[in-house]
Amino acid sequence: MRRLLDHFSIAALCTLFGLPLVLILFGVRAPGIENAAPVSFPGPPDRLSEAYIADMTAWMRERAPGRDLAVGAVAEVALALNESANPVVTLGRDGWLYYTPTLDQDCFDDRWPETIASNVARLQDAYAGAGKRLVVVVGPDKASIYPEHLPNVSSCVEENWRRLNQALGALERQDVVRLWEPLQAAATEELVYLEADTHWNDVGASIAARELLETLEAGVFGESDISFDSVQPAPADLRGLLGLGSRLGDAPLADVERAGVSWQVIEETHVDPDLPKRFVEYRATTEGASRLIEGSTVFLHDSFGIDVLDMLPPYFEHLTAAQTTDTEYPSVSRAIVTGDTVVILTVQRKIGQLFSSSKYEQFLAPLQPGG
Amino acid sequence: MVFSSVEFLFFYLPVVMAVYFVLPRSVRNFWLMLASVVFYSWGGWAFLPILFVSVIADYALGFLAARGHTREDPRLKRLAVGLSVAVNIGLLGYFKYANFFVEEFDAAFSGLGIDSSSWTRVALPIGISFFTFQSMSYTIDVARGAAAHLRSPIDFAMYVSLFPQLIAGPIVRFHEMAAEISDRVVRREDFAEGALRFAHGLAKKVIIADAVGPVADAAFAASSLSATEAWVGILAYTVQIYFDFSGYSDMAIGLGRMLGFRFPENFNRPYSAVSITDFWRRWHITLSNWFRDYVYIPLGGSQKGVARTYSNLVFVFLVTGLWHGANWTFVIWGAYHGLLLIAERVIGQRPVGDGAIQFAPLRRAITFVLVVVGWVLFRAESLGAAWLYLRSLIPDGGFGSGADLELSSRTIALLAIGLVVVLLPRGFSGSRLLTNYVGMRPAAARLATVLLLAPYSAALVLSGTFSPFLYFQF
Structure with a gap:
């Protein structure tokens, strides 16, 4: 028995610690x-150094x-605990995952939501003065739409979005698109966010697209334009962060079809050669009764805009989309200069970074002479 | 390189072991020396010359010491030992303590309006406290005639640099492994028990110590702390330091065993001690033995009267404290333990023998609390921080509350497991359970180690570097 145990221990431990190296040698x-x-x-070193x-x-x-x-096993053990x-x-609760920084928010200071709102208004006025239209779309964090799945954490999420929504609503501006109400309404009937991902699903994205399009030009969007006849593997970036893979189950896949409208990508590059943030230019033409939003539209967005963008090209005569709101990038700045309409889509958590204090002035820079 | 890393466990260790057992015995020491140099270089390429200086000096002084011993020439022996101490303590003094002393002098003289010195800070070489002590023990043991000197520089370099105990001990005195340097065999049982001991140590380190460590870190970094939080924090540190250090020693002893060496034990359930004297026979045993044999006894030990015994104890423990780090907190921690040992002698507490111990549970509890309080001095960044923390251990003595100790169900469970180990009977030994074959319990313990603890520990190490981020666009 002792002998058997010795042999088994040696074999098991040598396999555990030696097998990875053997596998490496086999490529x-x-x-x-x-x-x-x-x-x-x-590779082999020119000289040995630290x-x-x-x-x-x-x-x-x-x-x-x-x-x-190993990463998956450790994550599974943690999940089991x-x-x-x-x-x-x-x-x-119920297997839902949340991105912790969206929950770890401090409660807003007294005047903070009003400051954000007034900066948005000031920016829109400056764009109007330059002959451009600026539309700001604010998407809610998942925790704002699905607080019922949150664990028992003390958080200012609910209070913060309520106050921000109020402050933006008080502007009474058509070009400030608040997505809380339409998404909350839809959430009572179907899933609009992904359980294991930070983002909305295609249903949620289609609501954002619809609200944006209706804001830009009433009647351009038709409910029959979008269908959800098929499914796709559901993104699960939060599971990915746990090391459990970045897909989980299926999610509805939106398909946008407009009669008589054809569109194409004119140019697709990266905003920054070192980053996978896309910069894409689209053109659409129509031969039927379907209308297009005329002129040149610039769509600056964060990751919440990726799925929204998939639905937009058939509605715009000329659309330039950049997966960043950073006007420091020359391509983004140039697009703003040449655009007739600029749309900024941001998630609630990021709005402070974009429109608080003097940061929002970055969007003014392209309007300056030589900007 | 540390044992609980991917590069050690899955690359270095398999290569070293495989080549070691393929090579003929005559070149195994050379291979171990070479492998140890790579092991050391991986963590500090620039510090290799310091290791070489210690090795070359004591190798040469070994001849001098051997000659002194053969000729029974005390002056020659003293010269060899003196030079060895000068070289090694010189290296240790410069690389480990120079920054500390210069800063203390600067602080003292700045009060007198004297400008501070233009001192460039010295980096601390990895493992210097261990290899200098090990190297010195060679010359001392040879001079004493406790072991014969080594003719082969490779054998000696291998002894000093041997990777299992190079950077964190156990501190193996030369006479304890002299015979194995030139002649050792690895039996199947040795390899199996060594591998199990290694896996056991790895589990102690990565499953328990690494999990409760952040709790202690958070408590000692907190800007406000209640008494309860302070006790949770220091108990977490009590568990962390034991499982971390004894786990590392288990790994070293296990690796040694796999290579045919029998290193001395370094821990023997120290938190079950019934006195501070007993604690120091159970905690970092190889360091205690080193100081006992090479410092305390040469100073006269307890043979030159009460006053001299007490002063020897205080001196040895001040040095023990300073050995742990260049900070007043370590010095005071050493003094604290020295004074407790003296107090035990004053009140007539006899060293514990094999017989029944009166009031054992009470004595264990008192000793445990005294040791835990001492860890505050050991862990705190400064004496001021230690004082603040010690005050916060007293109810209503805390400085606020609401520290985020990062306690989760898992860390609470692991902390509890760690503390339960403290409460186990004095004679219990996890490693003995693994190695002694009596009935079915050892088999179950072995299988649990091989099938559960080792794979989970390996998974924790492999996954330790997983650090995704949420998309570029965020």
Whole structure:
């Protein structure tokens, strides 16, 4: 028995610690499971240095076979203990996941929502003065629409969105699109956000698209334009952050079809060569009764705008979309200069970064002479 | 390189072990030396020359010490030992303590209006406290005739740099492994028990110590702390330091065993001690033994009267404190333990033998609290912070409340498991349970280690570097 136990212990432990190296020698590498390019092998050194050792260590740590399985196993154990393996993900009720920074908000200072609202109004006035139209679309965080799945955390989320919504509503401006009410209304009938993802699903995105289009030109959107006849693997970025894979189950897939309208991508590049943020230009033509929004429209958005953008091209004569609101990028700045209408779509959590204090003035820069 | 890292567990260790057992015995020491140099270089390429200086000096001084011993020439022996101490304590003094002393002098003289010195801070080489002590023990043991000197520089370099105990001990005195350097065999049982001991230590480190560590970190970094939070924090540190350090020692002892060495035990359930004297026979045993044999006894130990015994104790514990780090907190921690040892002698508490111990539970509880309070001094960043923390341990003595100690159901459970270990009977030993084959319990413990603890520990290490971020666009 002792002998058997010895042999079994040796075999099991040697396999556990030795197998990854054997697999490496056979060319097996752990897949990249972070949303970044996997570390590449540093190759033979020109000379041995601490930098080389650091590169080699990084490669070993990231590409050791079995790492993806280990990350998943540790996350599953944590989940079984009702604990998140990554502090940026908060476990909600019924399997729902939330992005922790959306819950870790301080309650707004007294005048903060009003300051945001007045800066939005001031910016819109400045654009109007330059002969342009500025539309600001504010999307709610998931926690604002689905607070019932939140764990017992003390959070200012609900209070904050209520006050921000009120302050933006008090502007009484058509070009400030608040998505809380339409999404809350839709949420009573169907799912509008993804359970294991930060973002809305295609149903939620279609509501955002509809509200935006109706704001830009009443009647341009028809309910029959969008159908949900098929499904797609549901994105699950929050599960990905736990190391459990970035897809979970199925989600409705929106299909936009407008009679007589055809559209095409004129140019697709990256806003920044080092970042996967897209910069895309579209043109649409119509041969039937379907109308197009005329002129040149610029759509600046964050990740919530990605699925919305998929539905927009058939409605615009000329649409330029950038997956950033940073006007420091020359392509973005140029698009604003040439655009007739500028749309900024931001999620509630980010609105402070865009429109608080003097930061909103970044959107004024392209309007300045030589901007 | 540390044991609980991907590069060690899944790359370095399999290569070193595989090559070691393929090579003929005559070149195994060379391979271990080479592997140890790589191990050390991985964490601090620039510090390798310091290790070499210690090795070269004591290798040469070993010949001098051996000659002194053969000729029974006390002057030659003293010269060899003196030079070894000068070189090693010189290295230790400069690289570990120079910053501390210069800053203290600057602080003292700035009060007198004297400008501070233009001192460039010295980086602390990894493991210097361990390898200098190990290297010194060679010359001392050879001079004493406790072991013969090594003729092969490779054998000696291997002894000093041997990777399992190079950076965190156990501090193996030369005479304890002299025989194994030149002649050792690895039996199947040795390898199996070593591997299990290693897995057991890894689990202690990555499953328990690493999980409760953030609780202690949060408590010691808190700007406000209630008495309850302060006790939770220091108990978390009590568990962390034991599981971390003893886990690392288990890994070192296990690795040694796999390679054919029998390193001395470093821990023996220290929190079950019934006195501070007993605690120091159970905590970091190899360091205590080193100081006992090479400092306390040469100073006269307890053989030169009460006053001299007490002064020897205080001196040894001040040095023990300073050995742990260049900060007044460590010095005061050492003094605290030295004074407690003296207090035990004053009240006539006898060292604990094998017989029944009177009031054992009460004595255990008192000792445990005294040790835990001492850890505040050990863990705090400064004496001021230690004082503030010590005050917060007293009900209503805290400085506010509401510290986020990052307690979760898992950390609470692991903290509880750690504390339960404290309450286990004095004779219980987890590692003995793994290695002694009596009935079915060891088999169950072995299987649990091999099938559950080791894979989960490995998964924790592999997943430790997972750090995704939520899209670029956020």
